[in-house]
Amino acid sequence: MFDGIPRRVVSLWFPRLASNRALRMRPVDGAFALTLKQNNANRLYCVNLAAERQGLHRGMSYADARAFCPDLQSRPADLHGDQRFLHILRRWTTRYCPWVGLEGKDGLVLDITGSAHLFGGEEAMLADMRGRLMRAGLSVQIGLADTRGAAWALAHHGEGVAAPGDMLGALEPLPVAALRLEEETSVALQRLGLRRIGDLAAAARAPLSRRFGPGLLLRLDQALGTQPEQLTPIADPPHYGVRMTLPEPIGLLADVMSAADRLLAQLCVRLKAQEMGARKLCMTLRRVDQECQQVELRLARPLREAPRILALFERGLSRVEAGFGIDQLRLEATQVEPLPVRQVSHVSSGDKDRLDDLVTRIGTRIGLENIHRFLPADSHIPERGFTIAPAAYSEPASGWRRPRPRPLRLFPPEPIAGIGPRPPARFRWRRMALTTGRATGPERIAPEWWLEDENWHSGVRDYWRVETRQGRRLWLFYTPQNPGWFVQGEFA
Known part of the structure; x- marks a missing residue:
């Protein structure tokens, strides 16, 4: 009871939610089914009404279904997409009442206590629900009762309304x-x-x-109804957006930056309250002629510090054409990531923050995905001793731990003339005549036999660090199984 009003609960069951969603995107005629691989067998996950009329049902093997219905059309099921669609339906049903929760993977439960009269009564409300859902191409069964359990029972086993x-x-x-x-x-x-x-x-x-x-x-x-059952609605996710409408249009960059500073301060307060950081922001500026311009900022790291973000926004805002003036600004964090509170020490350095800001500034010009960093990999093979990752989506490694130095530059092996297991005294490389001044080695590296690599089919390699009298510091290796000398790298 709520203020003397008896509690009333609506249960919405979508028996063909997955197939309805798939057919809304790509309609087909005739029998249709979504398939899902279970226990190494492809089985029917959801079928439409035409397939049900031909005897197909959920859990049936796909081979048996094709035997019953040779014209069956199918697609793989998308479980995550179905859940996203159910959450969209949950948000839509809040037009009838604010208390809406999920009921399994294919249903919703609504507490319509005190809201049915806004739609002309319970019957009119249910008719409006059914009509709108059917026009959207969704099959639905509805139950209405005083309790959640009774409403669920009526929706799943014969639609009805309990007095x-x-x-x-x-x-x-x-x-x-x-x-x-x-x-x-x-x-x-x-x-x-x-x-x-x-x-x-x-x-x-x-x-x-x-x-x-x-x-x-x-x-x-x-x-x-003799025992209570909780109905917990799902709260809408936090919305990280702020807006400012100006009494007078503005056009100077300093005024736009001042307005952006105020919006960022409000947005960062919301982000901090949820321990989140903005990864992508979008600033929408509306001119007095109703034309809108957008400035997008992609950050190398999640941030919620208004002064740092404002400085990174300046380049994009300076390109905005104000026209006869801007009268509204809207700032939204379109992509956020968790950013828990960190312990700040008096010996902490701001070098990492400056590097992240630099990556962001460069990324606004050439794209964050085009800025890479080298990271160490667990392999003793020179070509596999590192990986390349986007700088904005990876953390720098603490250090490269190698028992012996490695050249700064690596390239595919280039053959040179040489005889014997020791580096040649004189050789030509890239049209240069070089003389060996000092040679350090050898360092024998064996191939990783568990991986297929055509470049290492020749067997082990004996690496030498050669310093030439001409100033070149090269990394050479010798292949004992198939005698030959090669240059693979150059030290700085």
Whole structure:
């Protein structure tokens, strides 16, 4: 009860939610099914009405379905897409009431207490729901009752509306499976002759509790309203957007930056409250002629410090054409990431922050994905001793730990003339005549036999660090199995 108003709950069940969503994007004629691989077998996950009429059902193997229906059209199921679509429906149903929650993977539950009169009564509200959902191409079954359990039972086992205060009368003819019981419990009750909810309500409670545990009677009492059941709505995700409407149009860069500073201060307060940081921001500037211009800023690291973000926005805002003036600014963080509070020390350095800001400034010109950094990899093979990762989406490594120095520049092996296992005294490389002044080595590196690499089919390599009299400091290697000398790198 809420202020004397009896509680009323609506359950919406979408029996073909996944197939309806898929057919909304790409309609087809005839039987259609979504498939999902389960236990190394491809099975039907959701079918449309035409497929159901031909005897196909959920859980059926795809091979058997094609035997029953050779013209069956199918696509792979997208479970994440279905959940996103269900959340979109949840947000849409808030037009009827603010208390809306999810009911499994294909249903919604609404607490419409005190809101039905806004739509002309319960019948008019349900008719409006059904009509709008059907026009959107969604199959739906609706149940309305005083309790969540009763509404679910009516939606899944014969649509209907339970009169206020008479849950048993509405649920009495329904099967015991309508109480949201486990399949094993439902089958066991049917074997005992308790096939309907009315039979279960009339049976002695003590024997049922001893045999099936307290869960069975709890479900029955929740459906009948003698035990409460919580209905928890899902809150909308935080919206990280702020807006400012100006009494007089502005056009100077200094004025625009001042307005952006105020918006950033408000936005960063929201981000800090949720321990989030902005990764992508979009500033929309509306001119007096109703034309809008957008300035997007992609950050190398999640931030919520207004002064740092404002300095990075300056280049984009300086390119805005103000026209006859700007009268509204809107700032939104379109992509956010968790940014927990960090302990700041008096010995901490701002070098990392300056590097991140530099990456952001360069990224606004050439794109963040075009700025890379080298990271160490766990391999003793020179070509595999590093990986290349986007600087904006990776952290710098603490250091390169190598037992012996490696050249700064690596390139594919280039053959040179040489005889014997020691570096040649004189050789030509890239049209240069070089003389060996000092040679350090060898360092034998064996191939990684568990990986296929054509470049290392020649076997082990003996690497030498050669300093030439002409000033070149090269990295040479010798292949004992197939005698030959090669240059692969150059030290700085």
